[in-house]
Amino acid sequence: MRIMMFGTREDELNAANExxxxxxxxxxxxxxxxxxxxxxxxxxxxxxxTSQTAPFDDAIYERLRELGIKQVAQRSAGFDMxxxxxxxxxxxxxxxxxxxxxNAIAEYAVMAAMNIIRNTKMIQNKLKQHDFTWxxxxxxxxxxxxxxxxxGTGRIGTITGRILHGFGAKVIGYDLYPNEEAKTxxxxxxTLEEAIAQADLISxxxxxxxxxxxxxxxxxxAKMKKGVFIVNTAxxxxxxxxxxxxxxxxxxxxxxxxxxxxxxxTYFPKDFSDxxxxxxMLLHLIDREDVFISQHIAFYTETAVMNLVEGGLDSxxxxxxxxxxxxxxx
Ligand code: NAD
Numbered sequence: 001m002r003i004m005m006f007g008t009r010e011d012e013l014n015a016a017n018e019x020x021x022x023x024x025x026x027x028x029x030x031x032x033x034x035x036x037x038x039x040x041x042x043x044x045x046x047x048x049x050t051s052q053t054a055p056f057d058d059a060i061y062e063r064l065r066e067l068g069i070k071q072v073a074q075r076s077a078g079f080d081m082x083x084x085x086x087x088x089x090x091x092x093x094x095x096x097x098x099x100x101x102x103n104a105i106a107e108y109a110v111m112a113a114m115n116i117i118r119n120t121k122m123i124q125n126k127l128k129q130h131d132f133t134w135x136x137x138x139x140x141x142x143x144x145x146x147x148x149x150x151x152g153t154g155r156i157g158t159i160t161g162r163i164l165h166g167f168g169a170k171v172i173g174y175d176l177y178p179n180e181e182a183k184t185x186x187x188x189x190x191t192l193e194e195a196i197a198q199a200d201l202i203s204x205x206x207x208x209x210x211x212x213x214x215x216x217x218x219x220x221x222a223k224m225k226k227g228v229f230i231v232n233t234a235x236x237x238x239x240x241x242x243x244x245x246x247x248x249x250x251x252x253x254x255x256x257x258x259x260x261x262x263x264x265x266t267y268f269p270k271d272f273s274d275x276x277x278x279x280x281m282l283l284h285l286i287d288r289e290d291v292f293i294s295q296h297i298a299f300y301t302e303t304a305v306m307n308l309v310e311g312g313l314d315s316x317x318x319x320x321x322x323x324x325x326x327x328x329x330x
Pocket of ligand 1: 077078098099102105151152153154155156157174175176177205206207208209211212233234235259260296297298299300
């Protein structure tokens with residue numbers, strides 16, 4: 001069996017090589033993403049795993065079928081880069097790695113929340129100016145005095161809520177499908193509006209779907225408590241970024257932490273240090289003191305990377321050997 005591993009980063013090599021040795025399967029690495037230009041290489045392979053961030057060209061699915069490929073195993077939880085209907089039409093099994101370390105993202109969300117609550121960006125900027133004063137602009141709230149709304153109480157949301165509950169926050173939650181574990185420390189609201197209206201801090205942990213694209217828009221921001229803090233480690237497309245900037249400008253939102261950004265595909269995770277970033281909105285977010293932004297890095301821990309590599313390769317092997325896999329999403 002030969003597996004092509006697209007989008008391979010250096011930090012994935014150890015786990016991939018160990019998996020290959022353990023399973024006695026050849027894994028070939030390619031640093032780049034799977035595209036229409038390089039898909040033909042797959043004629044010599046049995047299976048493929050990707051670590052895609054941008055949407056695939058719709059033509060890829062037919063091409064993969066023609067090449068005899070039966071599956072694509074994405075090494076992430078999100079699978080919004082796939083057109084699942086087109087994949088299914090072409091007999092392709094798409095899989096993700098649904099749970100590789102929810103703690104990694106949850107811990108990052110908490111860290112990001114603490115950063116915006118404690119004004120760390122502002123404090124660091126003052127420090128760089130050698131302004132060592134304390135003043136009202138940088139006085140902080142304490143988590144224990146806040147009501148936190150977790151929107152999407154799945155694996156990551158539940159852990160985030162539990163950690164913040166440990167800080168002493170009052171935790172409430174909204175989910176289409178409430179879960180029993182979360183009920184042990186949070187109170188569910190019936191609607192999203194009820195949750196966001198009570199919250200001092202809102203942390204978003206739901207997947208991006210057709211239904212919730214730009215769900216966090218001007219209308220929703222207006223229904224929040226004035227001065228709310230927002231953390232989005234889920235998907236950029238859930239938030240209307242332009243409306244968010246307006247809400248920050250008006251003071252409706254005090255500060256925001258974004259590990260995901262709706263137009264991130266061109267930039268995250270690429271090196272633009274010697275290239276021009278054309279996206280004015282991204283540049284603006286990076287510059288703002290009330291925005292703590294990062295390059296979709298919340299998942300990035302040693303444990304998570306190992307679990308992602310093994311999860312992706314396991315799915316390839318399962319499909320080839322059994323015709324399906326545990327983590328099939330279509
Ligand atoms: P999960 O499937 O365990 O939980 C998602 C929860 O959201 C579910 O309980 C679901 O019922 C709920 N939900 C779905 N649509 C909803 C809606 N419209 N309103 C309210 N609730 C809704 O997923 P998870 O493992 O907790 O991951 C959550 C998201 O985090 C992923 O979908 C992904 O987008 C994001 N993520 C980000 C990173 C990162 O590095 N920043 C890494 C992994 C995952």
